[in-house]
Amino acid sequence: MADRADISALMQDVGKRAKAAAALLAFAPAAAKATALNAAAEAVWARRGEIIAANARDLDFGREKGLTAAMMDRLALDEGRIKGIVDGLRAVAGFADPVGRVMAEWDRPSGLHIKRVRTPLGVIGVIYESRPNVTADAGALALKAGNAVILRGGSESFHSSQAIHACLVEGLRAAGLPEDAIQLVPTRDRAAVTALLQMVEYVDVIVPRGGKGLVGLVQREARVPVFAHLEGIVHVFVDKAADPEKTRRVVLNAKTRRPGICGAAECLLIHQDAAALGQSVIDDLMAAGVTVHAGPGLTGSVAATEDDWGREYLDMDIAAKIVVDVDDAIAHINRYSSHHTEAILTEDDAAAARFFERIDSAILMRNASTQFADGGEFGMGAEIGIATGKLHARGPVGAEQLTSFKYIVTGDGTVRP
């Protein structure tokens, strides 16, 4: 393992090169960026043998390290998954380019014409765990928005990420864009993460992608701003005016479609006047294999304890509780939520309006599954993650959220009196 000072110098160099690349990317033509991404897609497909061989080395390492089956699965690449990476790169290439877009323009009595125009953010650091596809996804989204990116993958996916990164660089080269636009941290040393989190002079924002351990570490240690969510403690409230059929369908989907994603429901709140419907929803969930941690007045798999409120299971578990009314549901959510996504099932517009107005989460839904909390489903094409902070990016973070803006002001010899 290298010396801390060496790693720090290495990362300073990575940062400096990213900043220089960002200055050039800021005015790179949209066509060049699209060319780079399409060429990268071709390279990934052409070099899939290499990528799979590199992945085999990572899998060996993972086996030695005793990774769980779930982690090994996340790490593994095959032709199908590589096809997914290729399709992802092509999709991002095809998006509308956000940079230079006029967000608003207006005239002033002084004679000035003012435009607010999208610009790249600058340099984005992405820190992720074992999924090697994040290398391509995050690199592509950052580039699309005209940013330079510094990727730091998990040590488990070191060789896979390097192989994919080589294809991205091939794409940049083919388009005549600076190769430093997408850099992969060339060391497994953890000190590189610490350095990256502190480089306020070179890095504009950090996006962590991974579990609570990683995100918590990043949020604690970062001096650079962070777009992240720590947990998705997602609540679904069954109002007294809920439609039974819609409710049963939506809740089952919200929990069981993919119980391990951040948009999966973790807590079911049931209006006291809808207790019978709530119980039938719980019965459906149990029949589907979900362990229901039920509060008083409900029959679940196990009795809920205080610890079940505000808990993120990421598994086939859900908490369930009877509440007095919509305000009681709102109070529970405001106390325990992680401000990611919450849903209300109701046919009552007033109840929905109250729920929307009084809960401050990034995404609020009515009569829809919380599993839709995803950039792709929102029409953003792809996302680099979901943010629960309130500054700049909130909800799914797509290419547009990776931009900033500036004002372009035009006069005609105009002076201020």
Added chain:
Amino acid sequence: MADRADISALMQDVGKRAKAAAALLAFAPAAAKATALNAAAEAVWARRGEIIAANARDLDFGREKGLTAAMMDRLALDEGRIKGIVDGLRAVAGFADPVGRVMAEWDRPSGLHIKRVRTPLGVIGVIYESRPNVTADAGALALKAGNAVILRGGSESFHSSQAIHACLVEGLRAAGLPEDAIQLVPTRDRAAVTALLQMVEYVDVIVPRGGKGLVGLVQREARVPVFAHLEGIVHVFVDKAADPEKTRRVVLNAKTRRPGICGAAECLLIHQDAAALGQSVIDDLMAAGVTVHAGPGLTGSVAATEDDWGREYLDMDIAAKIVVDVDDAIAHINRYSSHHTEAILTEDDAAAARFFERIDSAILMRNASTQFADGGEFGMGAEIGIATGKLHARGPVGAEQLTSFKYIVTGDGTVRP
């Protein structure tokens, strides 16, 4: 001076109360906020005698402390300045309310309807120096955007700020809004500032208003995100295609209208083919009493040294330098600018486009005085400051920039396949 632990407990209580008030303000009707601001304006005018008496105590304290004449001037209130505060409050009351505004909405093939809606940011901390009017301005803008605000004025304006704050609270009370929506830190102890900068659990953003010393301190010590600019190192580039008459008018205004504001020009860059025009501009500036720190090939008041590039004079001084072409000007600006505001004087669209594209400052101007870099002049009604960061707020920070957003998603029993 109180104990550090006491101050910390005091500030925790202030923070907790602000957060509770913010939860209520988030859905306060627009009319209630406008009522509060108009009632506050009336109270300020009705209680102007009290305010002027409180200000007299601050002026005595300032004299004892040996404040400079400029600082004493900033601190002083009279009926005219109080009228200005009253007008400011009424103006903000009259703005359109940003909260709840639909920023975008669209339908998805899944059947979902998605809306992006403005919400308040939450709790804003404002740290300022001796100008007591900031108490009213910052309090009003924060409230307009549905935020709770914690104001920490300079110790010099302690009594004036308290008197103005009492009027704001009177306005809140008249409108039935929580009094904790606008709090003034009730101690002069510096430890309160440190506590405020660290309260990530209660404060969403800090806005410092004041000189480099204050802003630098805030940027170094804050764990809470900051909207600020450290300096306004504003450049004006006279291109070879500059119109002489417009150029002379604009440069003179950009420097001399008010040399001490952050939008005042600090460095004049002159295309080598416009050296004669540049010299005549310099002659104008010197005739107007400006000390011109001139580089080679130009005749100024004194010779420029290396230290003059990237320097913020905030006074009747300007640096001047000949550059080879627009790219050389861009390179100089990208090296020395503080990313606040830069201007180009040119009749050449291509040169202007290049300048706009390749410089990443919050505000870029063509043929207009940089003294227009101001929220009021941009049509934002009022500003709490100007931000040079790239996240969330950039350029003038008005009520709209003090908001966040959330997604409202509506389905009809919609589930994700």
